[in-house]
Amino acid sequence: MTSDEEEVTYYVVMSLSALTLISLCVSLAILCKKMPVESGESLPTKRLARSYGLSEIDDATDGFNPARVVGRGGFGIVYAAVLETGQLAAVKRIYPGLVLINDVGFGFAAVIRSISSALHPNIVPVIGFSQAPGERIIVNEFVGLGSLEFYLHHEGDENVSLLDWSRRIRIAAGAARGLEYLHSQNIRHGLVKASNVLIDINFTARVSDYGLSFLAPLKEDDRSTEADVYRFGVLLLEILSGRRSEECGGPALAKWAVPLIKGSEFGELLDRRLSIPKDTVILQRLARVALACVGNSRRNRPSMVEVAAILGNLESQV
């Protein structure tokens, strides 16, 4: 195959995957509309996660039907599911190997129950869980438009991006508010990254997969609020540059971007798929917040309260 043919094949495959995902979401949304509906993306009243029987999850996912898979992450496979109430949900089935190796079983229900008390417009609510020998499942509210990672890195082509600057700033500010709230509830995220920022039908950012770092063999340091701030800074760099951060925390992206920000080389830093606005003051401020977040000295990094306040201010100007 020539490189041109490979490129065409790539775009066809990407477009088909995106179309499949979107049509699956639309079909499920229609299906839910026909059932006694409990709202999909509105805020429920405060409650703790429900314990589901494995057979209920099996029913909700059509027997873990591969056609319902909407994503695969480091911990498990995510299925679009319709609960008995008609509510659309994202069912994350933890890989069996991980359940056994990491001793995930221990305290699983207690951890999920404790994080499920968190409710905020910028986080994805945890609805429930299920456990059986070798099985650990988390049930989250379904968020309709997929992840920020998809919009930054898979959607469109090399020269186009659906996310213009004002959408990016709104998403950054929303994600900051979500993290600020989680920290106020004493929940460290532990895995802040673009694939864990989901986009709802109003194009609002919703932070997901918080408090689940007990599933991953991380260093104790990685579970601090300062580590969340660092990773949020890397996320901001990803939003500004359109470049991927490397898998674990993004030091390579920070190493590349920090001198550009310090040297005010914004033309180099900013995502080339978008035209640079005449007035770059807001983007420069965003870049300086990112710079403070990825600072080497943990103590000097801002808190998420400070970051959310600055980003909220920038958001009000776009």
Ligand SMILES: Nc1ncnc2c1ncn2[C@@H]1O[C@H](COP(=O)(O)OP(=O)(O)OP(=O)(O)O)[C@@H](O)[C@H]1O
């Ligand atoms: N609540 C949800 N609603 C809708 N889609 C979701 C939901 N949670 C996850 N997904 C989809 O599933 C994909 C995989 O999610 P998952 O959280 O398992 O993986 P990840 O974020 O890539 O990796 P990690 O497991 O390390 O967090 C996401 O990119 C998203 O498209």
